Amino acid sequence: MDENPSRLDPIVERFRRTLERGRLATTYLFIGPVGAGKLWFANLLAGRLLCQQADHQAVAACGVCQSCLLLAAGSHPDLLHVAKPADKSSLPIALLIGEKERRGREGLCHDLGLRPAISTRRVAVIEDADAMKEESANCLLKTLEEPPPRSVLLLIAENEARVLPTIRSRSQVVRFPDPASADEPAAANESPQVEEVLNAVRSGLGREPLDPVLLGRALEPLMRAGGSKADDTSSDADAPTTQSAAQASAKKKRASGRDLLRVAVDEVIRLQHAELMRLAARNEHRTPAGDAIYRRLERSMVAAEEVERNANPGTLLQAYLQDLAELA
Ligand SMILES: [Zn+2]
Known part of the structure; x- marks a missing residue:
């Protein structure tokens, strides 16, 4: 999905107002069925948050600054993105806190705490937040409880009931309407x-x-x-x-x-x-x-x-x- 579906207008408008008022929360949880536009909007918002010369009146990036060009090339140093691999049933914990021998020294939770490289903040997009084992969820929870300064987390899930309640309660939930x-x-x-x-x-x-x-x-x-x-x-x-x-x-x-x-x-x-x-x-x-x-x-x-x-x-x-x- 690469175009703004009009049914998402109220969500886009809501965030436009949030940004305009400088009231952005640290953690959002996007809930909705497949095809509802959750990832599309997460990417739109991430691009806007990382953009170096964004229009403060809009939820859109400029498209031409260094940040926007790196984002388009898929190599933005301040955008962290994890998703469940197709052959796994849950989000691997290594993606969050690193492989066994490097636990806590790499992975999304570690990288989010680093100073932003080129933008004013770091943004993490976490897909499959409803497919996390408890161990992974607990690691993420620590980050949600004490989010690094200048960080924003965008969690994405289809099934709200499968998101750990402690994670849900620390997120601002945004529900995406069913396109069907x-x-x-x-x-x-x-x-x-x-x-x-x-x-x-x-x-x-x-x-x-x-x-x-x-x-x-x-x-x-x-x-x-x-x-x-x-x-x-x-x-x-x-x-x-x-x-x-x-x-x-x-x-x-x-x-x-x-x-x-x-x-x-x-x-x-x-x-x-x-x-x-x-x-x-x-x-x-x-x-x-x-x-x-x-x-x-x-x-x-x-x-x-x-x-x-x-x-x-x-x-x-x-x-x-x-x-x-x-x-x-
Ligand atoms: Zn830009």
Whole structure:
């Protein structure tokens, strides 16, 4: 993946604001399925952090300085990168703390503590953070507990549950949306219900300030229908034999409560992001209004994850609307 997928815009924007405010954390944990763009973004961010003349307004490197050229050549002395070899089931501990005879004198944990060679900091990208044996995790943990000055660690994992809790708790978790699910609302577009939901979201959220009461009222039918997963329970496998083509087509057009909720959440994210862009264009994104949108974006991304995790759509929507109201 070499282009910025627009579904990652909220993440890019979030980091742009973080960098602009000088609030970068030391350790991030990027969670998401294969193809979600975690490594792509880690490389983008690393390039930006190492760049010698980066634009402070953007999450992008200049592309022409010594750092950027070395990065492009794959030989940047301040970028450390480890990943599980294809033939191994876990991340080898030697990559973190060196081979047996040189333990603690080489490996990522050692190298991260060296003075930056050409950039102002050192960046470590650690793939497969969910495939670490406890011994490796404990070594990394020491580094996370006392990170060397001027170092940034970007951990990447698919399965959050397999990341050692002590590592997770010392990282700022960034969740990447599933690229497969991002396409689904478009596929469900045949449904008139989808149009209704989109209109409802726009009526409550299409303008600032956000009107969560209006939004909630408009989405009421979805809240009622959202608790049921009836449309998901009938198996598609036997559709050809037990359903006529017309029935099958009708079923396809009737999106489930979960599908509709995902459409609603995605639309909230899209509208909030567009509003943030408008504020940024007028240089008003640092205002309280901008902060509120930013917090609602974060809350929306949590909601999007909850939809993915099959949370009860009705309960989810209720809590989501309540939080949006409080953030308005
Ligand atoms: Zn540069």
